[in-house]
Amino acid sequence: MKGISRMTRYTPAEIEAKWQEAWDKADTFKAVRDPNKPKYYVLEMFPYPSGKLHMGHVRNYTMGDVIARYKMSTGHNVLHPMGFDAFGMPAENAAMASGGHPKDWTYSNIDTMVEQMKPLGLSLDWSRMFATCDVEYYGQQQALFLDMLDKGLVYRKNAVVNWDPVDMTVLANEQVEGGRGWRSGALVERRELTQWFFKISDMSEELLASLDDLENWPAKVRLMQENWIGKSRGLQFGFERVDGEEAIEVYTTRPDTLHGASFVGISPDHPIAKQLEAENPDVAAFVAECRKGGTTEEAIETAEKLGFDTGIKVKHPLNPDWELPVWIANFILMDYGTGAIFACPAHDDRDFEFATKYELPIVPVFEPVNGDAVKGAYVPGKTDMVRYVKGFGVDGETTGEDAVNASVDAAEAAGWGEGVTKYRLRDWGLSRQRYWGCPIPVVHCDDCGVVPEKKENLPVELPYDEGGKPIDFSVPGNPLDRHPTWRDCSCPSCGKPAQRETDTMDTFVDSSWYFARFTAPRADTPTDMADAEYWMNVDQYIGGIEHAILHLLYSRFFARAMNITGHLPDKSKEPFDALFTQGMVTHAIYKNAERTDDNGRAVYHYPNEVEERDGETVVKETGEKIKVIPSAKMSKSKNNVVDPLAIISAYGADTARWFVLSDSPPERDVEWTASGAEAAYKHLTRVYRIAAEAAAATGEGKGDEDLLRETHKAIRDVTLGVESFGFNASIAKLYGFTNTLAKSKAGADTKREAAKVLAQLMSPMTPHLAEDIWQLLGGEGLIVDAPWPVADEAMLVEASVTLPIQINGKRRGEINVAADLPKEEIEKIVLAHDAVTKALDGAQPKKLIVVPGRIVNVVI
């Protein structure tokens, strides 16, 4: 401990500021095109500017930073940008709740978050930063929209929204709680509006097929997208009506069950239902009942099954004497297939529930091969063998898949049906009836209809005031709709007075191309092709698993659309070469068990507002009891966020970075607890002291060879961990190596070299500490510029190896043998082993399994 002066004490506050300044001065993280170096683009999903950096952000950006710094040290030209996904509802909600303007709220939050991020010492090129609400960004997005419109990738059609009949506004799904509007409390209805759509469904097959090429994406994400796109082969055909009216087209993925048909079901939004609605007050009342509730798939799928017998009869295609009733059913979606089905209750859960409720026939067409009795609907996997008793086109034992194909062939041969491939994926509705988003750059003209704005008139900027006064957000509805002057404009085509589109774009549009914009963030076109050509694709994309479907699918669509419109090269049709989905940072939710707020909604408390008292969790100030809801996604509305700034100010950024990486595997959710942070700090302090001692050491020692071997093993193991996102495993190895170094009696030079390697291996995770001890140890230049150490293969070869001996799969002893000992020699040693001779008792083993370098198993 002697000789450790004040100079060599670990003082994170000082050294972190010092090295951040050094990196700044050297422009270390500024990304500049350099044809002589391989480029590497690492990107973390950019944050929504909620105003508070939370632990999930720190974890996400630290992981990206480890990759970025590691790639820098392996000779790559790294692009590592940061921005803000800044449009969205919370800004408008804040304006509604406490006055102010969404724009002011958002930019002030961005300033705060940048201030909170900078101390983390992330290797970000801040010169490329932008927010999606910057007019320079959304103006280019409008240009992109016009190009997509020009290429036929955008169109208008009707779609349903959540309608609050009291506030007379459209509600987001999140604003519907238990089927009621969150402010008015009124029962929500589904209502149709004309909206803008991207033609993503045209690319269903392409988006599905190229999932196979995304080798460096998690299999689960590809599977989720595959299921979401939902390709299916089925049969489309018409049910002839007994009254001679136009046939009802249905699409079914299970034509093999046609002999089990019980009724024909149509959606409440089906043209026939709409016609009946106009004619028949009973149908109108029923359809109105069906339209209650929100638009989410979950709400529709879990709603109680409702049906109405229209009285219409249709003829069964296989037997003209067999008549089926036509019901309107609330679980049938107009968006999928033809909006009409035939129901086979014996082999579909929803049909079964419906048929049971309305006492309709339930006729099985196949049964389990093993003859087991079936409760409810029998719905085996499509590759499972079943025995058909009333199959259409098939008989006997076969799989559902083969039976479907056979029945499609039979219907086609008979000429009354057609095999059709359909996708579940729907077109992307981008219209939002809200203020704080990118205005859709079109104009409505009485004479010319819907006219695109001229590119030279872009950007269509959001108005800040209305009539010289701040926009009033306390009034429900879209302020753009009632804006006195912004709406009025002249038609780009004929010049007559016209009105702007007041819908703004879904915020998913903003986040579907920001990665491309980062390659040339100040270009006066959406992208600069030379920059895109150099920097694209994103080599490593990192973000939450909650984005597995929508954001990632929309981005894949946009990359293709930008290729079609000439804004991205061919190679960028799949924009993310590798994807890593990290787990979420979760935390218990503290819900007040004694009261609700004025509107009857639950009250949530922050972690620092509650404490344990006599085994119960209570609010510190009031003593009110708390219901603890364990482990949920940190969310602003639930108040269960933890502030990382406290840790940074107490222990420094390196401690926070080390802790978030060490505690949990990156892909798994992490439950935030404060206890580990202090331990991380202690460890870094220890590393600093060990390095300082190594720097001051003199003379010869013992065991240099051993330390050298351990050093090279550490290089191998830590590198492997970093490359495979096993950051927690890398850190475990670093703990081990630190202990080895601390105990080593090796000579001063060997210790110093080992400490320098330790600094380098830690540098992606704790970059400030690493720079400081690098300097202490006499390292050349900045550690951030030093090349990554390479393990010497010769140093990794082990002379001997311990083999466990199992008898019948249970461990009964072990032997230590030379690593290259032949199998036969190992067998001899094993058969002579005490535990083995005892167990064999003179008999011969049935089998002897020797896995070289691993294990020996004796089967008796």
Add this chain to the structure above:
RNA sequence: GCCCGCGUGGUGGAAUGGUAGACACAAGAGACUUAAAAUCUCUGGACCGAGAGGUCGUGCCGGUUCGAGUCCGGCCGCGGGUACCA
């Protein structure tokens, strides 16, 4: 409802089908110290046994395998997504 994950000591977690519990947190014991802090050393899955050792053990039930935390089937619980939260 549907799609996708996850479940291992008191805790976070480790383990290409090959010694389950690495590494750490918390805890306990000890060293140093007048004392404390700091630091260092040691012990911790359960049960039986004085010990050597044995039995059980990765949410539950079953299967494949010489061998299963890992693969397969069926459950239970929790989490994410479910197209207008981002």
